[in-house]
Amino acid sequence: MAGPNSERRSFDAIIIGAGQAGPSLAGRLTAAGWTVALVERKDFGGTCVNTGCMPTKTLVASAYAAHLARRSADYGVVLQGPGGGEVGVDMKRVHDRARKVTLDARGNLEKWLGGMTGCTLFRGHARFEDADTVRVGDDLLTAPKIFLNVGGRANAPAMPGLDQISYLTNVGMMAVETLPEHLVIVGGSYIGLEFAQMYRRFGAEVTVVEMGPRLIGREDPEISDAVREILEAEGVNIRLNAECISFAPVKTEGADEGVCVHVTCQDGAPQVIGSHVLLAIGRRPNTDDLGLDKAGIELDKRGYVVVDDQLRTSNPGVWALGDCNGKGAFTHTAYNDFEIVAANLLDNDPRKVSDRIPCYGLFIDPPLGRVGLTEAEARAAGRPLLVGQRPMTRVGRAVEKGETQGFMKVVVDAETKQILGAAILGLNGDEAVHGLLDLMYAKAPYTVIQRAVHIHPTVSELIPTMLGELKPLV
Numbered sequence: 005m006a007g008p009n010s011e012r013r014s015f016d017a018i019i020i021g022a023g024q025a026g027p028s029l030a031g032r033l034t035a036a037g038w039t040v041a042l043v044e045r046k047d048f049g050g051t052c053v054n055t056g057c058m059p060t061k062t063l064v065a066s067a068y069a070a071h072l073a074r075r076s077a078d079y080g081v082v083l084q085g086p087g088g089g090e091v092g093v094d095m096k097r098v099h100d101r102a103r104k105v106t107l108d109a110r111g112n113l114e115k116w117l118g119g120m121t122g123c124t125l126f127r128g129h130a131r132f133e134d135a136d137t138v139r140v141g142d143d144l145l146t147a148p149k150i151f152l153n154v155g156g157r158a159n160a161p162a163m164p165g166l167d168q169i170s171y172l173t174n175v176g177m178m179a180v181e182t183l184p185e186h187l188v189i190v191g192g193s194y195i196g197l198e199f200a201q202m203y204r205r206f207g208a209e210v211t212v213v214e215m216g217p218r219l220i221g222r223e224d225p226e227i228s229d230a231v232r233e234i235l236e237a238e239g240v241n242i243r244l245n246a247e248c249i250s251f252a253p254v255k256t257e258g259a260d261e262g263v264c265v266h267v268t269c270q271d272g273a274p275q276v277i278g279s280h281v282l283l284a285i286g287r288r289p290n291t292d293d294l295g296l297d298k299a300g301i302e303l304d305k306r307g308y309v310v311v312d313d314q315l316r317t318s319n320p321g322v323w324a325l326g327d328c329n330g331k332g333a334f335t336h337t338a339y340n341d342f343e344i345v346a347a348n349l350l351d352n353d354p355r356k357v358s359d360r361i362p363c364y365g366l367f368i369d370p371p372l373g374r375v376g377l378t379e380a381e382a383r384a385a386g387r388p389l390l391v392g393q394r395p396m397t398r399v400g401r402a403v404e405k406g407e408t409q410g411f412m413k414v415v416v417d418a419e420t421k422q423i424l425g426a427a428i429l430g431l432n433g434d435e436a437v438h439g440l441l442d443l444m445y446a447k448a449p450y451t452v453i454q455r456a457v458h459i460h461p462t463v464s465e466l467i468p469t470m471l472g473e474l475k476p477l478v
């Protein structure tokens with residue numbers, strides 16, 4: 005460790021964290037002639053590239069292939085061979101494929117940053133020493149502008165018995181190369197459900213334990229119910245209303261055999277015995293070990309950095325981007341934070357977070373694409389509303405592909421005719437929903453889409469039809 009007299013190295017900017025905002029910001033700042041120190045303590049690319057979006061969506065693709073192979077007879081395709089057409093999943097190859105996707109992305113990012121003129125990379129954990137100085141190991145770095153892009157990690161609150169068992173989070177799941185016999189997933193929200201379906205499709209028994217009365221509790225109830233039906237139809241066990249959850253190791257002759265998850269639910273057995281437990285009960289920001297108090301940077305009571313609409317913190321020389329500011333929890337929101345900061349600092353363009361329309365996907369199969377308000381949120385605003393809905397059984401492309409689960413739904417302001425929110429749970433829902441999202445950004449009335457001619461046969465082609473059948477929401 006360097007002593008208090010370590011020499012300070014000065015830069016125009018310091019970026020802490022090479023997640024989804026930091027690297028792009030480094031690119032823009034250096035292109036504008038700034039000197040930048042970029043600090044990363046672990047893997048370049050952060051959560052999304054290494055333990056989040058990229059590996060999970062790659063695994064989801066393998067799980068889809070297994071699912072489709074099992075359904076091949078539905079399409080008149082016959083699996084042949086010595087196994088009589090049985091579908092097997094080689095978990096090592098599945099994981100090798102996911103690892104390659106991650107390593108390629110991480111490697112490309114490292115190469116780009118390593119060759120970036122004006123950018124100096126520091127590997128290590130950064131902590132503030134004072135308002136404009138950061139220590140990384142022996143290095144003391146100082147800059148008039150500092151950008152936090154430190155992300156978050158899986159939440160693991162004190163739950164009875166949790167300290168007695170080994171459990172997994174999204175990080176540990178990436179290293180599980182054999183098929184769990186029975187994966188118990190605590191948390192029935194976005195991350196938990198993606199793992200639930202993929203591991204069921206890989207061949208594991210899967211139980212989801214959710215404390216609330218329904219899955220993905222932020223969504224409208226009919227979406228939660230439809231998602232539950234989709235998962236249950238594939239054999240995922242779902243335990244809702246698990247008001248009291250505790251854990252205990254299961255030992256046979258002294259050796260660990262698995263984990264007992266005690267669940268006090270309204271229905272079902274009081275315990276679930278699993279071989280593996282995955283905790284997927286939310287995320288928390290990586291702000292507790294940054295020395296933020298030394299830099300006068302305020303946190304809210306959940307530990308997120310308090311920022312204004314242009315992502316400035318309570319320290320006028322520090323900005324916070326991505327998951328650590330609590331304004332978004334997605335790769336696209338982190339990246340948009342970069343765009344907002346860069347636009348304000350370099351382009352004299354006063355972009356702000358409040359211009360952003362919420363949007364996200366749940367990447368089960370079929371996926372859920374969501375934009376804007378839920379029906380419940382729209383109702384709470386107290387304005388007259390119109391609602392449209394169409395089951396995927398009445399979408400030709402879905403029928404042709406034999407993938408008719410789910411439905412699409414839109415909520416419209418009856419007076420302004422503007423779309424307030426939409427959900428497409430179904431084939432290509434994550435893509436098709438963008439037509440509605442873009443119209444919302446254009447602040448155009450829904451009638452514009454009604455006059456647009458869409459390509460046949462697609463999921464999007466039924467959006468104008470749905471909009472032609474809007475009904476008042478009572």
Ligand SMILES: Cc1cc2nc3c(=O)[nH]c(=O)nc-3n(C[C@H](O)[C@H](O)[C@H](O)COP(=O)(O)OP(=O)(O)OC[C@H]3O[C@@H](n4cnc5c(N)ncnc54)[C@H](O)[C@@H]3O)c2cc1C
Pocket residue numbers: 020021022023024025026043044045046047048049050051052053055056057058060061128129130131153154155156174195290293294325326327328332333334335336337338367
């Ligand atoms: C399983 C899973 C699946 C997901 N799937 C999706 C998805 O499909 N779509 C989507 O949009 N989002 C998804 N997300 C969320 C997405 O990964 C995050 O929203 C995104 O990565 C946030 O980016 P970020 O830049 O804020 O932080 P991160 O990507 O977490 O990057 C933060 C970086 O900062 C570094 N760091 C932290 N503290 C320090 C320090 N003190 N010093 C130096 N370095 C530090 C970390 O090592 C890390 O590299 C998923 C998340 C998970 C867990």
